[in-house]
Amino acid sequence: xxxxxxxxxxxxxxxxxxxxxxxxxxxxxxxxxxxxxxxxxxxxxxxxxxxxxxxxxxxxxxxxxxxxxxxxxxxxxxxxxxxxxxxxxxxxxxxxxxxxxxxxxxxxxxxxxxxxxxxxxxxxxxxxxxxxxxxxxxxxxxxxxxxxxxxxxxxxxxxxxxxxxxxxxxxxxxxxxxxxxxxxxxxxxxxxxxxxxxxxxxxxxxxxxxxxxxxxxxxxxxxxxxxxxxxxxxxxxxxxxxxxx
Numbered sequence: 001x002x003x004x005x006x007x008x009x010x011x012x013x014x015x016x017x018x019x020x021x022x023x024x025x026x027x028x029x030x031x032x033x034x035x036x037x038x039x040x041x042x043x044x045x046x047x048x049x050x051x052x053x054x055x056x057x058x059x060x061x062x063x064x065x066x067x068x069x070x071x072x073x074x075x076x077x078x079x080x081x082x083x084x085x086x087x088x089x090x091x092x093x094x095x096x097x098x099x100x101x102x103x104x105x106x107x108x109x110x111x112x113x114x115x116x117x118x119x120x121x122x123x124x125x126x127x128x129x130x131x132x133x134x135x136x137x138x139x140x141x142x143x144x145x146x147x148x149x150x151x152x153x154x155x156x157x158x159x160x161x162x163x164x165x166x167x168x169x170x171x172x173x174x175x176x177x178x179x180x181x182x183x184x185x186x187x188x189x190x191x192x193x194x195x196x197x198x199x200x201x202x203x204x205x206x207x208x209x210x211x212x213x214x215x216x217x218x219x220x221x222x223x224x225x226x227x228x229x230x231x232x233x234x235x236x237x238x239x240x241x242x243x244x245x
Contacts, residue, residue, distance in 0.1 A: 001035070003034070003035060003036055003037040004035065004036050004037070004081075004082055004083060004084060004098070004101065005036070005037045005039055005074070005078060005081075005083040005084070006036040006037065006038050006039060006083070006084040006086070007039045007040070007041055007070070007071075007074050007083060007084065007085045007086070008021070008040055008041065008085070008086050008087065008088045009040075009041045009042075009043055009066070009067060009070055009087070009088065010040055010041070010042060010043070010088045011042070011043050011044065011045045011047075011048050012044075012045040013045055013048075013200075013204055014088050014089065014204070015223055016208070016220055016223040016224065017088045017089045017090075017192075018040065018088055019220060019223060020091070020215065020220060021088060021090070021092075022038075022040075023219070024091075024092050025038055025092070029092065029094070029095035030095075031095040031096070032092070032095055032097055035097065035098040036084065036097065036098070040088075041070050043066060043070075047066065048066065048200070051063075051064045051065075051066055052064055052200050058151070059151040059153075060199065060200040060203065061151055061152055061153075062149055062150060062151045063145060063146065063148075063149035063150065064145070064152075065142050065145050065146060065152070067123075067152060068138060068141055068142045068145060068152055069142065070085075071085050071126075071128070071138055072135065072138050072139060072142060074128070074130070075128065075130040075131075075134060075135045075138065076130075076135065077130075078130040079130050079131070080130060080131070081129070081130055082101075082105055082127060082128065082129050082130070083127075083128055083130065084101070084125075084126070084127055084128075085126045085128055086124060086125045086126065087124035087125070087191060089124075089191060089192045089193075089207055090124070090125065090189055090190065090191045090192070091189070091190050091192065091211075091214045091215055092188070092189050093187065093188055093189065093190075094188045096188075097188070097189070100170065100174050100175065100188060100189075101127055104127055104168050104170070105127075105129075106166070107127070107129070107166050107167055107168040108128075108129050108131065108133060108134055108165045108166050108167055109126065109127070109128050109129070109134060109137075109165065109166075109167040109168075110126070110127040110167060110168040110169065110170060111123060111125065111126050111127075111156075111167070111168075111169055111170070112124055112125035112126075112169075112170055112175045112176065112177060112189075112191065113169045113170060113171075113172045113175075113176060113177070113180075114153075114177055114179065115172075115177065115179045115180045116172050116180045117180075119169065120157050121153075121156060121157055121160055121167075121169060122153065122177050122191065123152065123153050123156055124177065124191045125170070125175055125189065125191060127170075133165055134165070137159065137163065137165065140159065141155050141156055141159065144159075172187075173186065173187065174187060174188045174189070175187070175188060175189045175190075176189075176190055176191075177190070177191045177193055178190055178191060178192055178193045178210070179193060183213040183214055190214060192207045192210055192211060192214065193207070194206040194207060201231075202231075202235070205228070205231045205232055205234075205235050206235060208224065208228065208232055209232050209235050209236060209239075
């Protein structure tokens with residue numbers, strides 16, 4: 001059984017999520033590495049700082065194609081095969097990921113469910129078959145993100161409503177965003193999200209504030225700087241209504 005490539009992007013600010021992912025897939029659930037070829041894509045932090053939106057009324061990825069550029073490169077490198085392309089801010093809670101993916105290998109594209117109400121796709125966890133058709137789809141996403149200075153996920157959902165290509169959604173009982181789950185939910189994989197539009201820095205702080213609900217943070221505290229710890233404390237006070245950010 002050939003291993004399915006599993007790509008994710010990470011940068012220095014998200015080193016803690018990269019370390020957790022590497023630890024889970026090598027020490028906690030080594031079976032995952034028997035079934036998937038883990039292929040992290042490192043992007044220097046300055047590239048994100050240059051290209052992320054500075055307008056807090058928008059999503060930080062509005063007009064930014066860093067993720068889509070990398071995804072297109074993965075399609076070009078895996079013609080005829082499936083691969084996973086995910087964000088790095090995910091927590092895996094069981095080893096049988098191949099079994100979750102297998103029913104969707106007949107689809108051109110499969111996505112995590114954004115939430116159980118809208119049934120929109122979340123591109124933080126994607127299974128893609130590398131074909132000329134999917135390459136064309138993502139190149140159109142790439143073009144529209146730049147032209148419209150829009151958020152990539154919004155463009156993807158607009159296009160999925162019109163596409164004739166076969167796509168699926170993973171069951172929210174298995175793979176889900178934090179929008180529609182709690183730490184006690186019986187999911188297999190969760191993506192840690194922030195609650196709304198804000199600067200990329202404060203979105204990260206909120207994710208770090210939330211992370212202990214889903215994983216023991218004791219082994220990873222060394223990766224959190226004193227400055228970041230102070231910001232997490234500020235965010236905690238903000239949540240409790242003690243002060244503004």
